[in-house]
Amino acid sequence: MPDPQQERLTLPDGQTIGAAVIRKAVKRLTLRIRPDGSLALTVPRGLSRAAVLAFLADNAARIARKRDGILARPHAPVTLDARDGDTILCFGRALRVAVLPSARPRCVEENETLFVYLPDPADDEARRKLLARFQREVVLREMQAQCVALFPYFSRHGVAYPTVRVNHTRAQWGSCLPDKHELHFSTALFFAPRPFLTYVAAHELTHLLCPDHGPAFYAHLAAVLPDHREARRLAPVLGASARETEKKKER
Numbered sequence: 001m002p003d004p005q006q007e008r009l010t011l012p013d014g015q016t017i018g019a020a021v022i023r024k025a026v027k028r029l030t031l032r033i034r035p036d037g038s039l040a041l042t043v044p045r046g047l048s049r050a051a052v053l054a055f056l057a058d059n060a061a062r063i064a065r066k067r068d069g070i071l072a073r074p075h076a077p078v079t080l081d082a083r084d085g086d087t088i089l090c091f092g093r094a095l096r097v098a099v100l101p102s103a104r105p106r107c108v109e110e111n112e113t114l115f116v117y118l119p120d121p122a123d124d125e126a127r128r129k130l131l132a133r134f135q136r137e138v139v140l141r142e143m144q145a146q147c148v149a150l151f152p153y154f155s156r157h158g159v160a161y162p163t164v165r166v167n168h169t170r171a172q173w174g175s176c177l178p179d180k181h182e183l184h185f186s187t188a189l190f191f192a193p194r195p196f197l198t199y200v201a202a203h204e205l206t207h208l209l210c211p212d213h214g215p216a217f218y219a220h221l222a223a224v225l226p227d228h229r230e231a232r233r234l235a236p237v238l239g240a241s242a243r244e245t246e247k248k249k250e251r
């Protein structure tokens with residue numbers, strides 16, 4: 001099969017993204033938005049390039065909306081689960097997991113190792129509960145730090161510091177509840193690199209100024225985080241380390 005042809009589409013926010021055009025014996029043009037936000041178009045063989053470009057241009061706003069929804073959804077596990085000897089990713093760094101006996105259950109990070117102390121190291125349920133609590137705590141601490149660092153810009157625009165919460169949710173990386181003045185973040189951020197965390201914090205803080213994704217929203221976001229487009233691309237996909245964990249669970 002020949003390599004798909006690449007076209008470019010400029011979205012309403014000014015971002016230009018690639019669209020792979022695959023020509024096939026199909027009757028109608030179909031568009032798929034991949035989990036990483038790239039586009040794949042299946043196009044009838046006879047359809048002209050001009051018609052494909054016209055379709056993309058006509059549907060740019062709709063594509064941008066759908067794509068935002070897809071990119072806002074975490075493609076990483078929301079609950080940390082790891083056994084003795086596993087390697088996990090925490091904010092982009094690899095940590096080796098060591099489960100050890102101790103009367104006082106706790107997680108301690110030291111020398112690129114996550115020490116998980118449990119009264120009974122063979123107690124799977126207790127290990128999972130402890131790891132889930134640890135994950136929530138470190139994501140909350142990290143997102144608080146991200147929001148505090150970004151806050152001066154929002155403070156200058158008359159915004160009061162919001163309540164920051166973290167949940168085990170797969171629905172979105174983050175969300176903003178302007179009525180309650182709360183920002184909610186997913187524990188899946190545990191598996192994301194720090195620049196992506198900065199992007200998610202900046203995005204949700206910007207919603208305190210603009211509830212929608214209009215031009216004003218992107219103007220504020222660009223003022224706070226000039227490289228927000230690059231940072232957004234760092235969203236983790238269910239990658240090697242997560243897949244390894246899933247496989248180990250099956251064993």
Ligand SMILES: [Zn+2]
Pocket residue numbers: 203207213
């Ligand atoms: Zn948003």
